[in-house]
Amino acid sequence: MYNKMEIISWVDKLMIKLSSRISEISPSMTLAISAKANELKAAGEKVISFGVGEPDFATPAHIVQAAKDALDAGKTKYVAAAGLPALKKAVCEKLKKDNNLDYEPSQIIISNGAKHPIFNALFATIEEGDEVLIPKPYWLTYPEVVKSCGGVPVYIYATPRHGYKVTAAQVEAMITPKTKMLIFNSPCNPTGAVYTESEIRAIAEVCLKHNIIVLSDEIYEKLIYGGESHFSIAAVSPEMKENTIVINGWSKSYAMTGWRIGYLAAPKHVAKAIASFQSHSTSNVNTMTQFAAIAALEGDQQPMYDMIKAFGERREAMLAELENMKALGFDYVKPDGAFYVMLLCYNFYGKSFEGKKIAGSMDMCDALLSYEKVAATPGICFGDDDAIRLSYALSMEDMLEGLRRIAHFVTLLK
Numbered sequence: 001m002y003n004k005m006e007i008i009s010w011v012d013k014l015m016i017k018l019s020s021r022i023s024e025i026s027p028s029m030t031l032a033i034s035a036k037a038n039e040l041k042a043a044g045e046k047v048i049s050f051g052v053g054e055p056d057f058a059t060p061a062h063i064v065q066a067a068k069d070a071l072d073a074g075k076t077k078y079v080a081a082a083g084l085p086a087l088k089k090a091v092c093e094k095l096k097k098d099n100n101l102d103y104e105p106s107q108i109i110i111s112n113g114a115k116h117p118i119f120n121a122l123f124a125t126i127e128e129g130d131e132v133l134i135p136k137p138y139w140l141t142y143p144e145v146v147k148s149c150g151g152v153p154v155y156i157y158a159t160p161r162h163g164y165k166v167t168a169a170q171v172e173a174m175i176t177p178k179t180k181m182l183i184f185n186s187p188c189n190p191t192g193a194v195y196t197e198s199e200i201r202a203i204a205e206v207c208l209k210h211n212i213i214v215l216s217d218e219i220y221e222k223l224i225y226g227g228e229s230h231f232s233i234a235a236v237s238p239e240m241k242e243n244t245i246v247i248n249g250w251s252k253s254y255a256m257t258g259w260r261i262g263y264l265a266a267p268k269h270v271a272k273a274i275a276s277f278q279s280h281s282t283s284n285v286n287t288m289t290q291f292a293a294i295a296a297l298e299g300d301q302q303p304m305y306d307m308i309k310a311f312g313e314r315r316e317a318m319l320a321e322l323e324n325m326k327a328l329g330f331d332y333v334k335p336d337g338a339f340y341v342m343l344l345c346y347n348f349y350g351k352s353f354e355g356k357k358i359a360g361s362m363d364m365c366d367a368l369l370s371y372e373k374v375a376a377t378p379g380i381c382f383g384d385d386d387a388i389r390l391s392y393a394l395s396m397e398d399m400l401e402g403l404r405r406i407a408h409f410v411t412l413l414k
């Protein structure tokens with residue numbers, strides 16, 4: 001017979017030791033909230049979710065049909081690891097038409113969603129200890145990908161007072177001899193901030209001066225409201241294009257989150273290296289999805305315009321409600337893009353409900369879920385505890401009801 005201590009010591013020895021690289025990765029802070037929301041839903045509660053990070057629209061029918069046609073035509077085999085030539089050509093045409101960027105198909109790598117090319121781009125360029133500048137609030141994946149590639153995230157605070165945008169001077173002030181890259185995201189998740197062309201040109205100038213690579217995540221490019229238009233930082237000049245890796249995809253513009261397809265456009269030597277790496281890591285994105293992605297780019301764009309219009313109407317309605325909610329102590333910055341708004345809640349921190357103190361955005365979201373059955377994402381997940389993120393990728397009716405519940409909740413705080 002073995003004693004308990006001997007067994008524990010064997011288990012300890014046998015247990016797989018995690019690499020230091022993966023131990024650096026933080027668990028998702030949104031998990032507890034979404035698990036609780038799911039529990040409440042399963043118990044039959046009507047939970048209103050402002051947490052959604054994807055369009056609540058179906059993928060347009062002609063795109064779905066293209067995937068079905070591809071399957072019927074037997075397009076079920078391996079294809080080139082970096083993507084179907086016809087798809088890469090369609091992406092080049094899109095980049096020319098929408099962004100005034102000239103790329104050759106060999107500079108395009110098709111990957112799993114927009115997340116995967118972000119990882120590929122950092123893996124290809126970041127050395128151990130390199131600093132990567134990230135405007136904060138940030139999309140929560142960026143710091144984790146930076147760390148997983150051996151880099152060090154360095155945050156630049158984008159304040160509500162400045163429309164949640166960083167200036168070129170702020171970027172320059174954070175540059176050290178170790179700075180390798182700036183991750184730039186316009187329109188931005190979570191703030192909805194959209195940088196103007198002149199703001200982008202000023203940031204590009206600083207990056208070129210200090211030889212800083214820009215990773216430009218343009219996944220929300222099509223979701224812009226109120227007159228602004230998207231300008232890719234790579235379009236600033238030929239030099240800037242050589243200094244930039246553009247990330248984009250189909251998830252948000254074509255309501256294709258579950259299809260898992262996105263791309264990067266990069267200087268030739270970078271794309272070549274990433275193509276080799278991808279051929280050994282994931283190989284090609286599933287073949288029928290690539291046919292669907294061609295149909296998305298080349299087919300009818302009206303469903304996308306209809307979706308953008310619906311988001312625009314919800315945004316207007318949401319902002320009108322938030323304006324009224326200012327009287328209760330809330331504040332917000334008008335977002336020009338994506339489908340999110342940061343609702344500033346710091347005025348309520350320190351107050352309590354039923355003896356439970358609201359110390360920050362996590363407590364605020366927890367309490368909203370428990371008492372009002374409203375799910376939202378704590379700002380702390382994006383590096384900003386002052387706010388909670390509300391997505392307007394939900395029906396107008398639910399959105400208005402959810403906002404009423406949030407407004408009601410704060411009237412109960414003591």
Ligand SMILES: Cc1ncc(COP(=O)(O)O)c(C=O)c1O
Binds near residue numbers: 185
């Ligand atoms: C800013 C940003 N970049 C990239 C992605 C990843 O998109 P995908 O689902 O295509 O991987 C997201 C998804 O939420 C995002 O918000």
